[in-house]
Amino acid sequence: MPKRILIADGSPSERAALANLARHAGFAPSEAADLPLLSEAVRAGRYDAVIVNSDLPGMESPGILSEIQRILPSATVLRYTRLSDTEIRIERLDEGVHPPELHTTKERLLDYVKAAMDSDPLDSLINLSNEAIVVTDGDGRITRWSNGASILLGYHRDEIIGLPIDVIRPGLSEPEPESTETGVRLARRKHRDGHILNVELTRTSIAGPEDREIGCMEILRDVTGSIEREREIELLKRFYERVIDTISDGIRVIDAAGGRIVLANMAHVEWTGVSGGEMIGLTSRDVPWGTDSDGNPVSVQELIEKAIDSREPVRAVLNAGPQDASHAGYTDVGAFPMINVDGDVDYVVLVGRDVSEQVHMKALLAAERDRRDQIIRSAPAGIITTDERGVIEFANAHAAEIFGFTDPSELKLRNLFALPEFGHMNIEDGIRATMKTGAPFSIDHAQCTSANGAELTVNVRAQPLYHGNGEIAGVVAVLENVTERLTLLRRLRATTSDLAMLAEIGELIHHSRDTDTILQAILVGVTAGEGLGFNRAFLLETEWETRQLRGKFAIGPADRAEAERIWTELNQKHLNLAQVLYGYQRAIEQKQVRINEIAVDLRLPLEEAENIAARAAIEQQAFLVRGDTDPMLSRNLADKLGTDRFAVVPLIFNDRVEGVIIADNAISGEEITRDDLRSLELFAHQATLAVERAQLYTELEQSLRDLQIAHTQLKESHELTVRNERLAAMGQVAAQVAHEIRNPLVSIGGFARAIRKRLEEDNPLNQYASIIVEETTRLEAILNEVLQFSRPKAQYRTKADLVELVNATLRTMDTEIAERTIKTEVSLPDSPVFAHVDTGQMKQVLRNLIANAIDAIAEHRSSKHRRIGVALNTQPEHLILAVEDTGHGLDEEARKNLFEPFFTTKSTGTGLGLSICRQIVADHGGDILAENNGLGGATFYVMLPRGEEDKNATNPGGGR
């Protein structure tokens, strides 16, 4: 009866193939396509063997086999894994022994199953194995021997079983330390024919009771060939490693595909602090090529990628230096792609060299060169180098400037000796000598005129330049422009003496407020020996109205004879400037200065273009005229002055040209230099400053006087304010007192009247009562005035006829006037004169003035002197109301204080009447004033402004 076998395999074709094999091997096969079917089959039927493909889903779990074995304890259960089309691996679960893995072929799978079922499962498992498996017992005798072992070591199983394991060991000559450890190691084994094999030995210990070893299993794998190859490769690799380790450049080989470092030399320690060996296997990305000066890692990844992409070597200088470098480091890294036979880049070789020193030196060198160029360029002197023929190789900006060029490059490659400017310098011979003999050459204050016409003074120093062989290669010349310095020096000297003289002139000017004296002092300064020392000086005044220069003064001798006389006299007398000035003024007065007579006749139109004096005035500039060839000279002026060599400078006061000074050396014939001109200019400037200062002083005095006046006015105004305030305060007190007095006054007067009424007319008491009544009435009148003054009533202006107003007022006073036998003369216009006034107030003003007039004439007895005149006069802009009397008139004090409150000339009265009048008139926008008239009395005028509408309604005729 055939044995029953269950084949579980997910692949139908594989399953069918195995089933076929099983039938040929005499099995009765059943099939299961998946784990549930397998499980069902195992539970349903009795099988002698179960083989399961490990690929079957769910078979990963190792417990499955044990479970099948538990259900079918007598069955042979194994799992197989397909390794390739022909090879398989078999795992078998067996009692006591962990299933070894066996490699065999698919065809032999069934043989193996059969063997497993027939015999000791372990025997067949080992025997059938292609692996060289040797099992020994506790005594070291061989108990099992696989097919693979037979192939490897040449012994047949039958002849070796039972022999000691030493048979296959190399022997006593090569004793092997017996290791009982489980594990893999290299060992040597002896073939049946005697040669020694290198094997990889996997030893598995077989443990008995109490963990004692009762045997062991060795699996041997022949490694003889591979070990030798590996050793050779290893040696070669070591050799190369040693070679590249000797190189100080950092070398790194990168696997292009994986980006891993496959080789790196010792030199890397310098950059990374890690030896090459430690870097191998790491990805290149993880290992930067050192760090930059800030400590940041410097990656070479980009370089590698570039080399791979371009398939060309790539180089870059990275800002990465050796770790312990004191200054910023630089590394020149080259990435070289290695291209294999297929044309692909499989490796990139990086070679890095520390170039910090070179970069650093280069930077230092460049800085040094820059500095040198900077020095030469900015040196305050001109520097020129030439070759041995004099061709200029280098010139700086200052050198170009000295020769009158704007750009140093214009000088380059020109021959120094061919420069026309150079020819004037008298240094050609000296420089040629330097070039020939090598002797240094130097000259001070060489004169030259540069290409742009400027006159220069130059100090020159020349040194030879040598070739390497000692021959003279050219010269280097240093040219120092000292023109400005010399000028300054000369000017400083001149200024020092000018200043001393100016101080004296300034003194003269300061003490003089007279412009003529000041101008004469200036001329004295121009001609004085201790001053500017010109022979003669002319002063011409600008007349801007007539637009001409007019001669004003001149100083100096008219001819040589007079010159000798004057100069001798001056030398003998040792006069100071003030004395000279005094003498000069006297001489002018007496018309003894002959050239002054020439001067005062000079008339030069400002518009004359060729007239240098006019130009000096208009252009506000100084000029130097040097002889009759000078294009600026007009013949006319030269004839008048009697010389064609002179200096002319403008005199500018307060930004206005007030004149020009012409100075010459006509007598001595001494040349006028540019320095003389400058001194004259400077002197004129200083002199005008002195004059301006004198004018300022005068103005200051005037301002001071104005200030004093203003101060006085302010003081008066202040006093007025104080007085007004005092008056206002007085008014308030007066009002208060007046109110308090009124009530008792009313009772006194009231009861006095009551008493008077009850007394008979002839009773003397009646008279006394009357006195009380009258006095209280007077007091009440005073009260009313005081109150009105202290608090003027609001105005109620209406359009009123002033003619009617005057008439009405006079009517109310008729009795009073008549009683005193006073004659009135009234002069009023025939038609109404309208004005906008507060009629009550205006009546009060008029009543007041008339009452005053009555009082004024009270003392006169003669009828001739008992007249009052009242008139209304119309003017275009004003209405004038006049009240005149024939009284005693007004004395000075009265005129001054007439309208002041509380001022009175009368024995009675408050002194407020006229004050109130003035207030009322002022409130109407008018004015009141008084004057003495021809009648011995006073006339008061009230002037009121006329409004437009009032004018139209008025008849302009009328009046006195």
Added chain:
Amino acid sequence: MPRILVVDDEQSLRLLYKMEFTQDGYDVDVAANADEGIEKVRENTYDVVILDIRMPGKDGLEALGEMLAERRSIKVIINSAYTTYKDNFMSWAAEDYVIKSSDLTELKQKVRKVLDS
């Protein structure tokens, strides 16, 4: 007989006015302050009230307002030592405004004028 009320804090003036107006044939009543005057106006009927302004306590202008509130038709003449109150519009409610004077002619004229109207 026309009835007159004189309101004034000055006793001498009350006496003077009472004497003068009684002589002229008026029935004269007096009050020494504003409240007394108002009280009298409430209780009696006067043809004319002569009213001072500056008084201790309530002043004449206030009194004028209250009197008018009491009796719409009452006739009041203000009699003050001050001219200032002429500018106060309250004073315009009075029939007239007379500055105090020892000569009572003007005041008497104004009283007559009020009675005649």
